[in-house]
Amino acid sequence: MRASAFFLLGLVSAVVADNFPYFQSVEFDQGKFGPYPNRSYVATPQLIAPTLNFLQSSPQCDNGTYTMVCLRGDRIPTTAKSPMILDDKGQLVWMNASYGETFALGVQKYNGSDYLTFWKGNPAVGGHGEGYYYMLDHEYKERYRISAGNGIPGDLHEFRITPEGTALVTLYPAKQATMSWRVRGGKNGFPNRKGWIFDSTVREIDIATDKVIFEWNASDHYEPTESQMPAGMAGARKNDGYDFFHINSIDKDYRGNYLVSARYMHGLTYINGTDGSIIWILGGKRNSFTDLSNGTATSFAYQHDGRWNPEHTGVNIFDNGEHFGTPSAYEGSRAVEILLDEEKMTAQLKRSFVNPRKIRSGSQGNMQVLPNGNVLVGYGLNAAWTEYAADGNVLCDVHIGAESDFNTIAVETYRVNKFPWVGRPTTPPDIAFKDGHVYVSWNGATEVKKWVLQASKGAGRNLKVIQQAEKDGFETAIPVNNTNWCFVKAVALDSKSRKLGVSKLIETGCVLDEVEEQPEDNELPEELPAEEVEIDNDVLDMSYWMNDRILFSLSLWKTLELLGIVGASIGMWELRHSRVLRKMYYVSVRKMWGT
Known part of the structure; x- marks a missing residue:
């Protein structure tokens, strides 16, 4: 060898160029470093990464996973909008700003391999979006670019891969409908006038073939008048349809049925996976359950990220509680677990997680139960996330934007998730x-x-x-x-x-x-x-x-030989660089040879 x-x-110690991230920095949250404190790097100056403010931290948050987030907002530089992976200390691991504004970065398994997945497209289409779903391998090479079926662009709210190798996606097709939701002169509706709605569509597609396996449309089962969201002037034009349902998540269970979150219905709809009929509704005007928790289990509003809990005994929801300033029944947006008895049709609040600073997010957000039982809550509209122990104690509380700019769309995260990941770039x-x-x-x-x-x-x-x-x-x-x-x-x-x-x-x-x-x-x-x-x-x-x-293992003659070489080298250097020594040397040589 x-x-x-x-x-x-x-082994030398690396010199740390900066003191990032911040810890309990008042100046950070007061906006003294700007709405989006960030940094760049010497070797990669094109990368603009966030600098986080840890209000609370714990080694229990270092559980072998990486934080995954897609930043957006009108105060984030264009070159900083990117899918992004961060480590448990808030340090950047990976970003690629060439993708621009993206949504819902995560890790999902397909055909036995893990992929980074996210949505990329135009998010400014009627409050939803039109784009495609991307899957990157461990080398960050794009392996799949997926449509919402038959080549049609899909919505940003959901891309969920099932164990069967299919994907759940959302769409918001514009459709004509009778303007029953309009109110004028104290009378409801325009029964003879056609207007436009943005429907909410569930699709399951085969990733390999791009074929649609299942489709469900909210307008076939709900009337726009059931919406909790006022229409205002929406509905007069095709590009300004009334978004009465607003689908924002889909979950498929072992029975083959679908759980759908409808933000503007204030409810979750459980759909038969065979014929598309509604099995039950949790929350909203058509709630099917008796609330055993004095209304706290079914009174969620403008919610996001409705999922079955790991035991399939109930559901997890990020309850926004409000919509851009509308009154809320709770002191802050909350992440909740609700137990369901599908035989007795009862609902009971099991646990609720509210940020210590009572963050109120009028849009976006998510709740993720981690493999170790911790609960990660992202605050969507507000640039923050919190990791809780299973009993509700706060472990880590993180801001990725100044608190002074919360609720201003300066810095948004949509969803924040944590996953294990191995990255092996070829660059x-x-x-x-x-x-x-x-x-x-x-x-x-x-x-x-x-x-x-x-x-x-x-x-x-x-x-x-x-x-x-x-x-x-x-x-x-x-x-x-x-x-x-x-x-x-x-x-x-x-x-x-x-x-x-x-x-x-x-x-x-x-x-x-x-x-x-x-x-x-x-x-x-x-x-x-x-x-x-x-x-x-x-x-x-x-x-x-x-x-x-x-040095002690060297033999004596080797040591002397080494010293001799060093001495001769020093002498030659002195001779080469000293004019006096050179002059003395040449005089001695001349005398020696009689010249």
């Missing part, structure tokens, strides 16, 4: 030199634990290992003396010191007196093959304790 590269190498790590430090990062790589720097004085010289450092956040800064090294590259190692990737070779702007073997055209040589990076796993682990012992 070739080990010399690491014998005298110690090389990024590297840059600035102010005496090498900055290294690798967008999307989740397995990097250490960085090893290799350097040389000349571009044509063999690279030597000069530093290694633990990965520290998204970008690690490592001190390098560019009076000694002119060219440098970085090698990424995993937790077992296995090589994951190699950066390009860059110049440090060195200030050596002479640099041997520089290319005449001043261009860098081509990338060295990865095989030339000599890293021995066993020796790497041994190198730390051998540092202070290796």
Whole structure:
């Protein structure tokens, strides 16, 4: 095994360039850093990432998962709108701003493999959207781009993959309907006048074939007059239809039936998966259940993210409680678990989660029960999320935008989820030199634990290992003396010191007196093959304790020989650089040869 590269190498500490994230920062929430505090990086200046404010944190939130979010809002730079993965410390793991504004980033399994999934399109179409659903593999390569069936663009609110390899999606088709919802002169409706509605459609599609397997339309089962959302002037034009139902989530259970959340009906509708008939309705004007909790189980309003709980004994809901300032029955938006007895048709509130700061979100939001029993709540319209223990105690409370700009659409998250993920990008790590430090990062790589720097004085010289450092956040800064090294590259190692990737070779702007073997055209040589990076796993682990012992293992004659070489080298350097010594040397030579 070739080990010399690491014998005298110690592990150096990375220099942290910034003190992010913030902890209990009053200035952050007062907006003194702007509505969307953010940062960029030396090696990847094109990436604009958020800087979080942790109001409360706990190691119990570090459960082997990553936080996944899609930021939107009118105070977020265009180049910062991106699907985004963050670690438990709030540090960026991956983003790709080329996708722009996206919705509902998460991890879903399809045909035995995990994929990053999200929606991308135009979100400004009648309060919903038209676009497509994307699936990226572990290398962040786009493997599937899915329509809502038969090539039709789908809505942003839902893309849920089932164990059968199908996908649940939502649509908002414009349809003509009698304007029964309009009120004029104290009389209801215009029975002889046609207007427009945005219907709410459930579709299940086969991902492999793009064929529609199941379809259900709200207008076949509900009247617009049942809506809890006033129509106002909507409905006169096709592009301004009355959105009376507003579907925002679909869940399919083991029975093959569908649970649908209707924001403007204040209810969940349970649909027969065979004939599309309504089995029951929880909440709203047509509530089917007796509330055993003094009304707190069925009085949710403008809700989002209705799902079956893991035991299938009830449902989880993010209860917004209001719609942009409408009165709420509760002190803040709440995430609730409601137990259902489908035989006795009773509903009972099991638990409720309300943010300590009583955040009120008039739109968006979600509730996710994590595998360890913790509950993650995203506040949608407001740039915050909270992770609770199963008993309701707050573990982590995070702001990704200033609280002073809550409820202003400055920074929005739609949904926030946590999932395990392994990212293995095929692009090389990024590297840059600035102010005496090498900055290294690798967008999307989740397995990097250490960085090893290799350097040389000349571009044509063999690279030597000069530093290694633990990965520290998204970008690690490592001190390098560019009076000694002119060219440098970085090698990424995993937790077992296995090589994951190699950066390009860059110049440090060195200030050596002479640099041997520089290319005449001043261009860098081509990338060295990865095989030339000599890293021995066993020796790497041994190198730390051998540092202070290796000299004692040298034999006496080797030590003397080494000292002699060093002394001769110093003498030659002095002779080369000292005019006085050169003059004395030449005088002695002339006298010796009689010249």
